[in-house]
Amino acid sequence: MKSISLYEEKGSLLNKLAPESKILYIIIALLLPVIMGSRWVSIGFIAVSFFLLLISKVLRKTVPILSISGFVLLTVVIIQGIFRAGNVTPVFAVGPVSFYKEGLMFAFEIVVNVLNILLSFCVLILTAKPSDIVENFVRKGFSPRFGYVFISVFQIVPQMTETMSTITDAQRSRGMETEGNLLVRIKAFGPLISPVVMSSLINTRERALALEVRGFNARNKKTFLNDEKKCGADKYIQLGMLAMLIAGIVWRVAGWR
Amino acid sequence: MAMSTEHSKIIVENLKYKYLATDFLALDGISFSVEQGEFIGIIGKNESGKSTLCQAIAGLVPNFHKGAYGGRILIDGLEVKNVELSELCKKVGIVFQNPFNQVTGSKLTVYEEIAFGLENTGIEKQEMIRRIDDAMELLDIAKYKDRNPFDLSGGQMQRMAIASIIAMQPEVIVLDEPTSQLDPQGREEVYQAVQKLSKKGITIFMVEHNMEKIASYSDRVLLLDGGRLIDFDTPQRIFSREDLDTYGVEVPAFTRICKELNLKNPGTGCYPVTLEEAYDLLSKEKREM
Numbered sequence: 001m002k003s004i005s006l007y008e009e010k011g012s013l014l015n016k017l018a019p020e021s022k023i024l025y026i027i028i029a030l031l032l033p034v035i036m037g038s039r040w041v042s043i044g045f046i047a048v049s050f051f052l053l054l055i056s057k058v059l060r061k062t063v064p065i066l067s068i069s070g071f072v073l074l075t076v077v078i079i080q081g082i083f084r085a086g087n088v089t090p091v092f093a094v095g096p097v098s099f100y101k102e103g104l105m106f107a108f109e110i111v112v113n114v115l116n117i118l119l120s121f122c123v124l125i126l127t128a129k130p131s132d133i134v135e136n137f138v139r140k141g142f143s144p145r146f147g148y149v150f151i152s153v154f155q156i157v158p159q160m161t162e163t164m165s166t167i168t169d170a171q172r173s174r175g176m177e178t179e180g181n182l183l184v185r186i187k188a189f190g191p192l193i194s195p196v197v198m199s200s201l202i203n204t205r206e207r208a209l210a211l212e213v214r215g216f217n218a219r220n221k222k223t224f225l226n227d228e229k230k231c232g233a234d235k236y237i238q239l240g241m242l243a244m245l246i247a248g249i250v251w252r253v254a255g256w257r
Numbered sequence: 258m259a260m261s262t263e264h265s266k267i268i269v270e271n272l273k274y275k276y277l278a279t280d281f282l283a284l285d286g287i288s289f290s291v292e293q294g295e296f297i298g299i300i301g302k303n304e305s306g307k308s309t310l311c312q313a314i315a316g317l318v319p320n321f322h323k324g325a326y327g328g329r330i331l332i333d334g335l336e337v338k339n340v341e342l343s344e345l346c347k348k349v350g351i352v353f354q355n356p357f358n359q360v361t362g363s364k365l366t367v368y369e370e371i372a373f374g375l376e377n378t379g380i381e382k383q384e385m386i387r388r389i390d391d392a393m394e395l396l397d398i399a400k401y402k403d404r405n406p407f408d409l410s411g412g413q414m415q416r417m418a419i420a421s422i423i424a425m426q427p428e429v430i431v432l433d434e435p436t437s438q439l440d441p442q443g444r445e446e447v448y449q450a451v452q453k454l455s456k457k458g459i460t461i462f463m464v465e466h467n468m469e470k471i472a473s474y475s476d477r478v479l480l481l482d483g484g485r486l487i488d489f490d491t492p493q494r495i496f497s498r499e500d501l502d503t504y505g506v507e508v509p510a511f512t513r514i515c516k517e518l519n520l521k522n523p524g525t526g527c528y529p530v531t532l533e534e535a536y537d538l539l540s541k542e543k544r545e546m
Binding site: 148206212219220221223225226 | 312315317321341342343344346347350351353355357358359360361362363364365368369372373374375376377378379380381382385386389407418421422425
């Protein structure tokens, strides 16, 4: 079955770490630049994220993510570079259009921030199994019910896609046109989507029964088949990152005087 | 009809139930009792109340489906209506028709899938592993333990669903047409598994449309029609009834043949219901000729 999760087990160092460490990494990668007020910190974190993704052998998987957002970022650079209010210093010109320094600097800051957010999240989602993330949260007191909803999405959605393609084939075999111009596709949408919705509702009811008889709503403390995902280094990594965060805050507060 | 003793495992007393938004009784005054370890077949035409009765035994009626409920079901002296589903599921397990919808969708391997109920009810890890291994052994699915639950065939998936219930070690297992969506091989696999459970002393309720199977596996058969209990007796006596057509029940082929030949088992005074029984009787007849 195809999965919609981007995670892949590569046996790398990051695969072994607890998901919490990676979540903490996202938090400080986003907070520290704000606290310290310097874009160089963001650039530093981008470099670190790149390095982490590289040693986890998942750098290639970031390419589709980066190329989609890269397109958006390119438009930001062009529009800000040409039209930003307060543009006074031309840097270079392409034909009759000239780009200005102020706009480009502003766009550069946006690009840096977006890349920092994207790459630090990539570190988490490309190296941590979704079920491990949720399970570790449930261990820490997160509601198992919400955990279930979150985690079942990864399997139920591909199932619905499969149902959809079965229904498409069935309707097509009855002579319905599902391919062609936009109008044909819009007309086909109703007969295709309504059986999917109906069957999903029925399936959900049946699945609710099946979950219920397997103690889904039990109030006692849950136990876990799998051991908690963590390794010895996690504690030090988390402490180290917290120390960095505190150091950043102290540096900023001291710098104000 | 039913033996009503105080020590019965399951006692159903004048059970009545009406679903919300309907104006007829899905179950209408049903009473019977069942001993520990019995294999009970439930038969009747569509809409006769078979599934509702199954869900009532498992407590889903009235604790999941709301509606008007009367009478009571006692399991080991516990009144089903008053027990929470998350508690009752440790005593009574239920397997549904569609194996696909019983997969939780939150687990990535068959092994973890079977663990789902055990994790919820707070079983210790060592015990959990022991139970899962036992259940997989019993249902012969150990070889699929690392597969994704959704990648199994129908029969394998249904056996996984049964294993998930077995692992919770209930004393009663209700199977609501567990083989109706399976191919003949998958059906046979499930039957073999259920028979093993029955031999282990677990009380089994099974809804099934295949009368040959019901006849050969059941200790007693419950015949329902329009929500009422028509008869509760051995398969031989049930299938020897003359009025089965009115209840939409098709008699096993062996019984039909012997009815035509007017061959009754002298021991019970009933027509034979299984191949073996019919064969014995016919070969005896032949020898006498």
